[in-house]
Amino acid sequence: MNQCPPAGDRQLSSEAAVARYRLHGSPDSANLVVRMVLEELGVAYDYVPVDRLTSQQKSEAYRRLNPQGLIPVLEVPGQDAPLFETGAILLYLADRHGALAPEKTSSARGRYLKWLFFLSNTLHSDLRISFKVGRYLPDETRHQLFADTLLERISAGFLHLEAELETTGGPWLLGPDFTVADIYLAACARWTQIYGNKGKWDLSGTPRLRALCASLETRPAIRRACDQELIEGLPFTQPKPVSLPGVTG
Ligand SMILES: N[C@@H](CCC(=O)N[C@@H](CS)C(=O)NCC(=O)O)C(=O)O
Numbered sequence: 001m002n003q004c005p006p007a008g009d010r011q012l013s014s015e016a017a018v019a020r021y022r023l024h025g026s027p028d029s030a031n032l033v034v035r036m037v038l039e040e041l042g043v044a045y046d047y048v049p050v051d052r053l054t055s056q057q058k059s060e061a062y063r064r065l066n067p068q069g070l071i072p073v074l075e076v077p078g079q080d081a082p083l084f085e086t087g088a089i090l091l092y093l094a095d096r097h098g099a100l101a102p103e104k105t106s107s108a109r110g111r112y113l114k115w116l117f118f119l120s121n122t123l124h125s126d127l128r129i130s131f132k133v134g135r136y137l138p139d140e141t142r143h144q145l146f147a148d149t150l151l152e153r154i155s156a157g158f159l160h161l162e163a164e165l166e167t168t169g170g171p172w173l174l175g176p177d178f179t180v181a182d183i184y185l186a187a188c189a190r191w192t193q194i195y196g197n198k199g200k201w202d203l204s205g206t207p208r209l210r211a212l213c214a215s216l217e218t219r220p221a222i223r224r225a226c227d228q229e230l231i232e233g234l235p236f237t238q239p240k241p242v243s244l245p246g247v248t249g
Contacts, residue, residue, distance in 0.1 A: 017077070017078075018075045018076070018077055019077060020044050020045060020046065020077055021038065021043060021044070021045035021046070021074060021075065021076060021077065022045065022046045022047075022048055022074070022075040023035060023038065023045050023046070023047050023048065023072060023073075023074050024048045024050050024062070024065060024071060024072055024073040024074075024075075025047065025048075025049070025050060025071050025072045026049065026050045026051070026052045026057075026071055027229050027230045027231075027242045027244055028191075028229050028230070028231060028241075028242040029052070029071045029072065030070075030071060030072050030086045030124075030187075031071055031072035031229075032187055032225065032226075032229050032231075033072075033086050033090065033183055033184050033187045034072050034074055034086060034089050034090070034093075035047075035225040035228060035229060036183045036187070036221065036222050036225040036226075037089075037090055037093055037094075037100065037180050037183055038093070038225075039221035039222070039224050039225040040099075040100060040183070040219070040221040040222070041093065041097050041099055041100065042221070043097065047228070050062065050071055052071075053245050057069045057070060057071050065082045065084070066082065066084040068084065070084065072084070072086065072089070074089050074093075076092070076096075085120070086120060086124065086184070087116055087117065087119065087120025087121070087124075087184070088120075090116065090180040090183075090184060091113075091116060091180075093180070094179070094180050100178065100179050100180045100183075101179050101180060102174065102177060102179070108174050108175070108177065111174060112174055112179055112181060115161075115164065115173055115174075115181045115185075116179075116180065116181050116184070118157070118160070119181060119184045119185055119188065120184070122153075122157060123154060123157040123158075123185070123188050124184070124188055126150050126153050126154050126157065127150075127154055127188055127191060127192060127196075129150055130147050130150035130151060130154065130196050130197060131191075131195060131196040133146045133147050133150070147196065147197070148200075151192075151197045151200055151201060154192060154197070154201070155201055155205075158189065158192075158201075158205075158206050158209060159205075159206065161173065161185055161206070161209055162205075162206040162207075162208050162209050165208035165209060165212065166208060170208055170211065170212065171211065171212060171215055172212060173185065173212070182212060182216060183216070183222075185209070185212075186212065186213045186216045186217075186235075186236045189203060189209065189213055189236055190235055190236050190239045193239050194239045194240065194241045195241060203236075203237065210237060213236035213237050214236070214237050216236060217234050217235055217236050217237065222235075229242070230242050230244065
């Protein structure tokens with residue numbers, strides 16, 4: 001459903017209300033998760049490329065969308081401000097479209113929220129810190145130790161997800177129902193294997209998670225999203241980095 005806006009409409013900052021979703025992103029950055037969800041929902045959106053090579057995400061215009069200067073941003077029709085934070089965007093989209101999440105009255109709602117926040121606040125957060133340890137620790141001699149310590153936390157996080165899959169019986173994290181959490185966790189598994197911690201973690205120790213990832217990558221909407229993010233091959237079970245300068249972290 002991606003339809004690029006005409007060139008003249010590609011300003012980063014849109015202060016006027018938008019008529020349809022506008023996703024701001026860069027290949028294989030956290031916008032990948034949002035794009036997979038938009039494609040699964042089958043809603044129309046425009047994609048606004050952000051050039052990470054020139055740090056466009058730190059520009060004044062972009063910071064009007066997200067003061068942190070981070071990707072992604074989703075501008076949403078009818079909302080009085082752009083959305084940022086991947087987890088919040090997923091929660092918002094699933095609720096707005098009444099799909100890819102248990103209903104508010106469902107007995108699985110709490111479990112869904114718990115894992116969605118775990119992915120956002122803990123797993124994804126540790127992962128992005130591990131990609132840029134220098135931002136958090138000035139002492140260069142300890143960077144590797146810090147990154148390895150984070151990877152231990154990340155590996156433990158994946159084992160928690162594996163245990164939940166064992167409890168629910170799969171095929172998805174919550175059991176029979178496919179949710180945005182499945183999409184988010186597969187993206188985290190992808191990035192862990194190929195960026196920053198390359199060669200130090202893979203899906204061999206989490207077979208249920210591997211099966212979930214394998215199912216996910218057969219879905220047409222997911223394949224479409226990955227194509228648009230310039231991701232080649234099997235994105236989760238045999239991931240290859242996007243070969244573009246500036247990607248990712
Ligand atoms: N907590 C944020 C993290 C977003 C984030 O770290 N985005 C990365 C790309 S994956 C980014 O913008 N990096 C560029 C930079 O740090 O300047 C979220 O979940 O959206």
